[in-house]
Amino acid sequence: MRLRKGQKPAKRMAHVWDSSRCIACGACVMACTATNSPEMMFREEKGWGSVASNIRRIDSVTRQGRPQMMLVQCQHCENAPCVSNCPFGAVYYDNDGLVRLDPRMCAGCSYCVTSCPYNVRWFHPDSGLPKKCMGDGCLELVKHGLKPACVQACPAMARDYGDLNDPDSSVSETLRRKRSRRLLEHTGTEPKYFIVEGS
Amino acid sequence: MTPVDLHFQADIAHWSWTIAWFLWFVGIAGMGSVAYYFVRSKPLSFVIFGSLVLGLLFVVSHLSRWWNLPVVVWTMVVNGHFNFGSWMLIGVLLLSVHLVLAAVIVIGNLPGLLARLGWLRWTARLGNNLPFLALFGFVGFFCTIYSGFLISQAVGIPLWNTALIPVLWVVSGSLAVVAILEMFYVFNVVDHRVSYFSSRIGLGLDATKLLAVLAFLHVSLAVGAPAGARLGATEMVSGDLAMMTWVGVIGIGILVPLAVGVYMALVRDSKPLLFISSIAALTGVLLLRAVILLAGVWEPLAL
Numbered sequence: 001m002r003l004r005k006g007q008k009p010a011k012r013m014a015h016v017w018d019s020s021r022c023i024a025c026g027a028c029v030m031a032c033t034a035t036n037s038p039e040m041m042f043r044e045e046k047g048w049g050s051v052a053s054n055i056r057r058i059d060s061v062t063r064q065g066r067p068q069m070m071l072v073q074c075q076h077c078e079n080a081p082c083v084s085n086c087p088f089g090a091v092y093y094d095n096d097g098l099v100r101l102d103p104r105m106c107a108g109c110s111y112c113v114t115s116c117p118y119n120v121r122w123f124h125p126d127s128g129l130p131k132k133c134m135g136d137g138c139l140e141l142v143k144h145g146l147k148p149a150c151v152q153a154c155p156a157m158a159r160d161y162g163d164l165n166d167p168d169s170s171v172s173e174t175l176r177r178k179r180s181r182r183l184l185e186h187t188g189t190e191p192k193y194f195i196v197e198g199s
Numbered sequence: 200m201t202p203v204d205l206h207f208q209a210d211i212a213h214w215s216w217t218i219a220w221f222l223w224f225v226g227i228a229g230m231g232s233v234a235y236y237f238v239r240s241k242p243l244s245f246v247i248f249g250s251l252v253l254g255l256l257f258v259v260s261h262l263s264r265w266w267n268l269p270v271v272v273w274t275m276v277v278n279g280h281f282n283f284g285s286w287m288l289i290g291v292l293l294l295s296v297h298l299v300l301a302a303v304i305v306i307g308n309l310p311g312l313l314a315r316l317g318w319l320r321w322t323a324r325l326g327n328n329l330p331f332l333a334l335f336g337f338v339g340f341f342c343t344i345y346s347g348f349l350i351s352q353a354v355g356i357p358l359w360n361t362a363l364i365p366v367l368w369v370v371s372g373s374l375a376v377v378a379i380l381e382m383f384y385v386f387n388v389v390d391h392r393v394s395y396f397s398s399r400i401g402l403g404l405d406a407t408k409l410l411a412v413l414a415f416l417h418v419s420l421a422v423g424a425p426a427g428a429r430l431g432a433t434e435m436v437s438g439d440l441a442m443m444t445w446v447g448v449i450g451i452g453i454l455v456p457l458a459v460g461v462y463m464a465l466v467r468d469s470k471p472l473l474f475i476s477s478i479a480a481l482t483g484v485l486l487l488r489a490v491i492l493l494a495g496v497w498e499p500l501a502l
Contacts, residue, residue, distance in 0.1 A: 047211030060203040060501040070501050081354045087287035088271045089280045107271045108263030111287050113212040114353035119497040128263030183500060
């Protein structure tokens with residue numbers, strides 16, 4: 001259900017990535033593509049130079065020479081610039097607090113792509129749609145009471161998805177117990193993607 | 200050190216030359232409408248209308264789902280769902296109004312058509328009506344302003360998040376119109392007074408544009424600016440886009456017209472030089488838009 005302006009969502013669904021548990025196997029990235037855009041399994045996202053997935057993997061090296069890896073995806077921001085900037089109202093909040101795209105209302109102007117500070121949208125070469133988390137496959141899984149594909153595929157239990165409004169949800173519990181951070185908080189987007197950094 | 204997570208928006212969002220041409224045409228049409236209040240020249244009205252049409256064609260051709268646009272507009276109107284918080288929607292509405300006003304001015308400038316279609320004579324009357332021309336100028340001015348805020352509101356690209364961009368667009372759009380008027384003088388479309396007046400204004404605008412471009416680079420490179428802004432500005436100053444910035448935008452686009460303007464003010468009038476200066480100014484205005492678009496990168500999330 002599309003929320004009207006000023007309306008609060010019933011739930012505040014959030015993604016959690018525990019970087020201290022992650023083994024960088026990439027199973028979540030591949031599970032995401034296989035579930036949401038299987039036709040892209042062997043096609044590259046040219047802009048990123050990697051597999052077309054709603055999860056972007058950034059491999060780098062620290063100043064001390066230690067390899068590090070980060071997974072980034074749609075943060076389902078509570079103050080999302082892609083929602084406020086979309087000229088046609090194609091990008092919207094739903095009742096679960098997720099940022100969604102209505103393909104019928106999208107003309108492919110890519111304003112949502114340049115409006116996102118996290119660079120997590122990619123253009124589907126066939127439909128011209130700016131794709132991102134959550135894809136249709138994962139939304140279908142969630143509708144049936146299952147976890148998204150990335151959470152199910154993770155062998156290290158490093159990923160989770162749940163309601164921040166529910167104090168008993170697994171994500172609320174993890175965020176209470178462990179130290180976490182959000183990306184680019186200074187931009188005021190109020191992201192709901194949490195990176196757990198340790199206990 | 201170049202971060203690993205460095206992505207140019209032109210590779211992903213594809214806001215590059217097509218959008219640069221769009222912004223160039225909107226700047227010409229917008230500031231041309233302001234000039235039309237003072238210089239009511241028939242060829243200028245054609246330039247304004249033609250620029251608007253071409254600009255709109257460029258921007259529509261950029262849409263990855265352009266075929267869906269009629270459905271989107273229809274659904275928006277039927278549902279009454281307009282996102283007035285988006286500069287792009289404001290721009291769509293402004294450009295639509297501007298196109299209609301420009302069409303009225305153009306039709307009013309076609310006596311042959313008016314003789315055949317008498318019911319359109321009201322356009323000629325409106326075309327000489329000062330409040331209508333003022334409205335035309337204001338809408339044009341706001342279209343140029345919009346084209347700047349369109350870029351600066353794209354919060355994913357820190358280089359663009361500055362109010363200097365609308366200012367740059369207005370100044371450079373005005374310079375483009377000055378160049379067109381000088382071109383008109385070269386081809387004897389307008390008289391010497393228009394050229395004299397516009398070249399004197401052009402001198403001031405050139406100096407202002409130079410200051411604004413340097414201020415834009417300085418602000419983006421300053422300590423404390425977001426890393427994405429600094430990386431983008433570094434591309435413009437000393438990276439792959441440096442040639443376009445220093446030779447194209449500043450050399451050809453500002454210094455050549457400035458030098459010709461000073462020469463003509465102090466020494467003598469020269470139509471060939473004026474022609475070269477006009478082409479250089481118009482090229483510089485396009486390159487300014489292109490280089491700022493092409494230099495846009497996201498804030499790196501990792502080193």
